[in-house]
Amino acid sequence: MAISERPQSAQDGQRLDYQAKLTGRAAYLADMKMPGVLEGVVLRSPVAHAWIRYVDTSEALKVPGVVAVYTKDDVVQGTGIEPYYGPVFKDQTIVAVDKVRHVGDPVAAVAAETREAAEEAANLIVVEYEDLPPVMDVQDSVKEDATLVHETVRIPEHGFADLAELKPIENTNVCTHFKLRKGDIEQGFAECAHVFEDTFILPTTQHVALEPHGCIAAFQPDGRVNLWSTTQNPFVVRTQLANIFKMPVSKIRIMVPYLGGGYGSKVYPKIEPLTMALAQKAKRPVRILLSREEVFYTVTKHAAFIRMKTGVKADGTFHAREAEVFLDTGAFAEIGPRVAKKSAYTAAGPYKFSHVKIDAKSVYTNKPPAGAFRGFGVSQSAWASESQTDIIAKALGRDPYELRMQNIYDEGDEFVTGEKLWSIGVKGCLEKVAQEMKWGEPMPAPDDPSKVRGRGLAALIKATITPSISCAAIKLNEDGSVNVFTSTVEMGQGSDTAMAAIVADTLGISLDQVSVLGVDTDVVPYDLTTSSSRSTFHMGKALELASLDLCEQLRKFVSEEHGVPFEETRMEGGKVLFRENALDIREVLFNHFGMQGGTLVGRGEVKTSTVDPDTGDKTTSSFWFVGAGGSEVEIDKDTGRLRVLKHATAVDVGRVITPLGCQQQLVGGAITGMGQALFEQMVWDNGILVNPNLVDYVLPALGDMPDEITPIAVEVPHKNGPFGAKGIGETSLIPVAPSIANAVDDAVGVRIKDLPVTAEKIFLGMLDK
Amino acid sequence: MKKAITMEVNGASCRVEVEPWRTLLDVVREELDLTGAKLGCDIQVCGACTLLVDGKPVSACSVLAVDADGRKVTTVEGLAEGDRLHPLQESFMKFGALQCGYCTSGFLLTAKAMLDENPHPDDEQIKSYMGGSFCRCGCYQEIMQALRSVARS
Numbered sequence: 001m002a003i004s005e006r007p008q009s010a011q012d013g014q015r016l017d018y019q020a021k022l023t024g025r026a027a028y029l030a031d032m033k034m035p036g037v038l039e040g041v042v043l044r045s046p047v048a049h050a051w052i053r054y055v056d057t058s059e060a061l062k063v064p065g066v067v068a069v070y071t072k073d074d075v076v077q078g079t080g081i082e083p084y085y086g087p088v089f090k091d092q093t094i095v096a097v098d099k100v101r102h103v104g105d106p107v108a109a110v111a112a113e114t115r116e117a118a119e120e121a122a123n124l125i126v127v128e129y130e131d132l133p134p135v136m137d138v139q140d141s142v143k144e145d146a147t148l149v150h151e152t153v154r155i156p157e158h159g160f161a162d163l164a165e166l167k168p169i170e171n172t173n174v175c176t177h178f179k180l181r182k183g184d185i186e187q188g189f190a191e192c193a194h195v196f197e198d199t200f201i202l203p204t205t206q207h208v209a210l211e212p213h214g215c216i217a218a219f220q221p222d223g224r225v226n227l228w229s230t231t232q233n234p235f236v237v238r239t240q241l242a243n244i245f246k247m248p249v250s251k252i253r254i255m256v257p258y259l260g261g262g263y264g265s266k267v268y269p270k271i272e273p274l275t276m277a278l279a280q281k282a283k284r285p286v287r288i289l290l291s292r293e294e295v296f297y298t299v300t301k302h303a304a305f306i307r308m309k310t311g312v313k314a315d316g317t318f319h320a321r322e323a324e325v326f327l328d329t330g331a332f333a334e335i336g337p338r339v340a341k342k343s344a345y346t347a348a349g350p351y352k353f354s355h356v357k358i359d360a361k362s363v364y365t366n367k368p369p370a371g372a373f374r375g376f377g378v379s380q381s382a383w384a385s386e387s388q389t390d391i392i393a394k395a396l397g398r399d400p401y402e403l404r405m406q407n408i409y410d411e412g413d414e415f416v417t418g419e420k421l422w423s424i425g426v427k428g429c430l431e432k433v434a435q436e437m438k439w440g441e442p443m444p445a446p447d448d449p450s451k452v453r454g455r456g457l458a459a460l461i462k463a464t465i466t467p468s469i470s471c472a473a474i475k476l477n478e479d480g481s482v483n484v485f486t487s488t489v490e491m492g493q494g495s496d497t498a499m500a501a502i503v504a505d506t507l508g509i510s511l512d513q514v515s516v517l518g519v520d521t522d523v524v525p526y527d528l529t530t531s532s533s534r535s536t537f538h539m540g541k542a543l544e545l546a547s548l549d550l551c552e553q554l555r556k557f558v559s560e561e562h563g564v565p566f567e568e569t570r571m572e573g574g575k576v577l578f579r580e581n582a583l584d585i586r587e588v589l590f591n592h593f594g595m596q597g598g599t600l601v602g603r604g605e606v607k608t609s610t611v612d613p614d615t616g617d618k619t620t621s622s623f624w625f626v627g628a629g630g631s632e633v634e635i636d637k638d639t640g641r642l643r644v645l646k647h648a649t650a651v652d653v654g655r656v657i658t659p660l661g662c663q664q665q666l667v668g669g670a671i672t673g674m675g676q677a678l679f680e681q682m683v684w685d686n687g688i689l690v691n692p693n694l695v696d697y698v699l700p701a702l703g704d705m706p707d708e709i710t711p712i713a714v715e716v717p718h719k720n721g722p723f724g725a726k727g728i729g730e731t732s733l734i735p736v737a738p739s740i741a742n743a744v745d746d747a748v749g750v751r752i753k754d755l756p757v758t759a760e761k762i763f764l765g766m767l768d769k
Numbered sequence: 770m771k772k773a774i775t776m777e778v779n780g781a782s783c784r785v786e787v788e789p790w791r792t793l794l795d796v797v798r799e800e801l802d803l804t805g806a807k808l809g810c811d812i813q814v815c816g817a818c819t820l821l822v823d824g825k826p827v828s829a830c831s832v833l834a835v836d837a838d839g840r841k842v843t844t845v846e847g848l849a850e851g852d853r854l855h856p857l858q859e860s861f862m863k864f865g866a867l868q869c870g871y872c873t874s875g876f877l878l879t880a881k882a883m884l885d886e887n888p889h890p891d892d893e894q895i896k897s898y899m900g901g902s903f904c905r906c907g908c909y910q911e912i913m914q915a916l917r918s919v920a921r922s
Contacts, residue, residue, distance in 0.1 A: 030807070208903075694815050700909075
């Protein structure tokens with residue numbers, strides 16, 4: 001199918017959610033009221049690793065206002081539930097049943113008439129622990145004599161198709177080990193003139209979506225249950241709840257209000273199973289709103305330890321890449337196995353290597369579970385790969401830009417997996433960023449002689465989740481207006497507006513005729529997830545197809561009513577055209593139904609597979625997202641203090657659907673990347689998290705921003721995307737940290753290999769020189 | 770034991786009975802149904818709960834409701850006049866200074882207090898005054914553009 005022209009309906013920068021959000025009237029989960037709701041409070045483990053000897057709730061139950069207390073006894077012998085769950089492996093339980101595996105692991109929960117009563121009761125629950133040595137670091141965790149985090153791990157019957165081959169390695173803390181091989185690595189290194197070996201480290205960080213997680217669960221008298229939740233993938237959560245509570249999915253209804261940020265922190269079950277269990281036991285609606293501290297115990301970004309070895313030929317050709325990527329997945333597998341797999345795919349960067357050997361391990365430790373985080377394993381491997389690219393350039397006396405351009409992927413090049421890459425504008429992105437950064441031009445001297453400046457670049461390639469499913473429906477009303485039914489969660493990324501724009505443009509109507517319902521699993525068709533930068537590509541396409549389905553139905557009506565062959569009708573500008581006639585949608589509907597009324601439903605579905613339906617070739621990713629970033633930094637020679645003066649980010653977006661949304665995602669992702677690069681890290685002491693709050697966990701603020709962040713949309717359309725569009729949510733984050741580290745090295749000759757890049761590290765590095 | 774307090778909220782007088790330990794944020798959200806201000810960090814750092822008390826920005830998560838007795842409280846719901854958005858709201862809309870919107874109420878009210886004190890702040894003054902509000906979607910550049918635009922008008 002030919003790629004359509006650029007959509008027009010959302011070119012003026014309006015967003016459907018702005019009026020509500022600017023006036024304080026947008027409803028988020030914590031803003032919802034429910035009569036008779038009980039407040040749920042969770043009792044969490046104060047230790048990182050211990051057997052639970054007993055849990056005594058007798059005093060807690062005496063607190064006035066307490067309705068139910070939920071403990072391991074309810075999980076094990078309670079209401080006939082399946083105790084173990086998890087998106088990849090069944091290693092999680094609603095509350096800890098045998099041992100606690102991280103500080104903050106839920107041990108019990110209380111539902112009471114007020115939050116105060118619930119908190120008081122939770123404090124009166126007595127738990128006896130028998131301490132075990134915690135493993136807090138991937139390096140320790142993979143040692144032979146390491147204490148096991150899980151004695152056994154259960155495998156689900158129907159897991160994710162893309163992870164079916166991954167299994168835990170018994171009697172070790174290795175959750176999964178994914179191997180990627182191409183050519184013969186030893187031969188590859190033997191053929192190289194230069195071999196480089198480095199180790200790179202990234203700390204655990206947290207998303208800090210300003211809205212903490214929350215859930216409300218309310219059972220209905222007929223046994224159905226309604227949940228309102230802060231989830232990015234309601235259908236996956238619904239499946240997990242159905243498995244745990246042994247209910248058909250039709251009886252579990254999940255509604256998702258606007259999310260106050262997600263960034264990956266709200267995919268897969270979080271507080272939903274416990275809220276639902278508590279509501280079931282209390283026989284009353286229950287809501288649990290997590291505190292900021294609890295959010296830090298709920299999900300994190302994988303810390304990583306990466307060994308990278310690269311062989312380069314005398315002329316600078318990248319030839320052999322070996323990498324060992326250890327990802328700290330914390331106490332539960334969660335989606336860690338996929339994070340490791342995605343990390344592996346891009347550990348060779350966006351470069352052509354003849355010989356590749358990647359080993360990516362997700363490793364259990366006694367930290368809170370690590371899960372999805374914008375960049376999903378790739379910001380980890382790109383930190384190593386893009387930093388080492390500059391190390392190589394410097395050693396060979398090559399320009400880092402030229403060296404990248406010599407080795408970077410182009411259309412039709414072969415990826416590590418052997419498949420061909422199409423719609424891959426990474427070269428263009430790097431070119432544009434270099435231009436914007438004035439690469440190759442002399443650096444202007446800072447006004448202050450105690451300061452020195454440098455520039456750095458980085459590029460990336462990342463896969464999206466494949467295979468996956470997006471189903472969508474739209475309803476055409478009697479007046480020609482449209483209601484959109486999509487499970488894509490509006491969490492700030494502007495998806496409601498992008499989806500509405502795709503429908504409006506495909507039907508040829510204006511954006512103000514389109515309404516997006518919001519997520520309700522009883523109503524909207526199935527969608528796998530709002531993550532992996534997949535929504536515009538997959539759901540957008542499903543909605544384009546649903547709109548085309550409607551167009552076809554309208555043309556059929558006209559064809560039948562006017563005796564015109566179907567092929568001689570067409571739809572344009574919201575009108576059905578045949579011969580010299582043009583009927584608007586409302587007229588066609590009126591003629592069909594014979595009165596003002598009736599509904600037409602358009603359906604669309606997108607299911608991607610690991611085989612390209614057009615060519616039969618293997619595809620690891622239904623589209624690839626690529627981009628590049630550049631940073632200019634200024635460093636105080638006396639103190640090491642670093643300031644990013646400018647950042648440019650170029651992303652191959654395929655096709656711009658909503659210009660404002662594109663700009664916000666590109667710049668916003670880069671700013672999240674700045675936090676990861678410069679400030680953020682969770683700090684541990686003897687298994688205890690010392691900074692689970694926003695005083696000690698440092699976030700970037702307005703004053704930390706560069707003077708200028710320049711977003712550049714490069715458009716290399718994709719044949720399967722709506723209007724040629726691809727996903728853009730994660731791309732701009734990934735090159736930020738390595739581009740800054742590369743700029744630091746350019747400025748002062750100090751190579752930082754462990755994030756974050758702090759003044760202290762730069763200062764100590766300058767002292768060592 | 771509850772205590773009766775009277776506040777002028779968005780120009781209207783209101784009387785509520787509250788426990789002395791309840792925060793202003795809790796009372797405004799739960800008793801007055803003004804939910805635009807959000808709980809973010811609970812320790813006066815993130816800015817999401819910012820309200821104006823007698824025109825000054827406060828972290829309502831850490832102010833007791835009884836301490837607002839007899840004072841004027843402004844919430845984001847009180848910024849627009851009927852259907853007419855406040856110039857700050859207009860500017861945020863024009864420059865796209867929000868994504869998820871969770872921090873927006875705090876940013877708008879802090880900015881209002883800043884402009885009431887100093888109608889034409891320069892960039893450094895804006896960055897300094899707005900330093901107590903976090904936006905995790907990363908709209909700082911658009912927020913800066915929106916604030917600059919109002920500050921220069």
